[in-house]
Amino acid sequence: MRVLIVDDEPLILNGLVKIIGEAAPLGAEVFKANNAFEALDLMKDYMPDVTVTDLHMPEKNGFELIKEARDSGLCDRFIILTGYDEFEYVRKALRTGVVDYLLKPIDKNEIAALLAHVEQELPSEADPECSGHAKRILAYTKTHYMNDLSLDHLAELMKLHPNYISSLFKKVTGDTFVSYLNAFRIKEAQKLLRSQRQLSVNAIGKKVGFENKHYFAKVFKKYTGITPGSYRDEDEVEGNADDDGAPGGPDLPEMRE
Known part of the structure; x- marks a missing residue:
């Protein structure tokens, strides 16, 4: 504690x-x-x-x-x-x-x-349901990241208290819910910026959950160091590409066993 x-x-x-x-x-x-x-x-x-x-x-x-x-x-x-x-x-x-x-x-x-x-x-390691809740919450976040997600929404969906979910998130990922969600969204945005060049930067921001283009650019730069447009225009992709082909992406914390 x-x-x-x-x-x-x-x-x-x-x-x-x-x-x-x-x-x-x-x-x-x-x-x-x-x-x-x-x-x-x-x-x-x-x-x-x-x-x-x-x-x-x-x-x-x-x-x-x-x-x-x-x-x-x-x-x-x-x-x-x-x-x-x-x-x-x-x-x-x-x-x-x-x-x-x-x-x-x-x-x-x-x-x-x-x-x-x-x-x-607070979530307890002795709680047999703790791991199950964590897996459900992370799975839902990864498959619905493009929607308007919040702790209150997850709490209502999972029938858990928002404070419990917040503490559980920190416990299993070492990160806050908001930070994890934003990092995941930026990771997905990087993939789309490279693979779907016909889409505008604003459209890609909306596809990964950012309705406001200025906020999308701000968060993207926070996690990658550059704007979405600059990222798309980069020529040096191969040299610093990670496993999923999105260079310079934020590292997502994994679930702790």
Whole structure:
């Protein structure tokens, strides 16, 4: 279990790390960030199972952090900390779908109970259905990547909780759902750019699931380093081609046994 703690006040942050480190389930890894920007960077590397964050931070507050992390598929569970005992903050926190809302100073027993509850939601290697769920989800993603896929859609289809699917995805691939899906789409786009030259770049983007041509170009460049048009125009195909004939493609993480 990985726990990320975010607070812009160093003394409070260190205190939270100590308390939560002692309260977290055995074997839990605890990371800390001094602000939302640092938190988002850490999430990309460690993909926490739950983030404990302060609300009132400069430049980017806790609610903005939660939205960006969720939109990017970096973290799905959040526990909000604040020193403001006001109903409006509580109501907004609950609307955001956080695990819970705690006032500073936090109670060690209370945070321990919350983290224990989060741990129970995580996919377990001892769960005999875990591997089966993973194979079904990956198979569906690979065959329906061109459609409008989301964690909520998969959850409804598979009759599982979105948080469970998100954690399971990280567990079996080491990657987030959004990142895996985009990498797979770009891999398929590379094949089409080479094999179906009669189709426009925009048409190929739509065929692999990108309705917006600008977003397709942005994601394509992120994973390959060049634009779709430049990729298509490359002459040096043979020298750096991979097994499926698509040079320079993103490496897709395989399912972990």
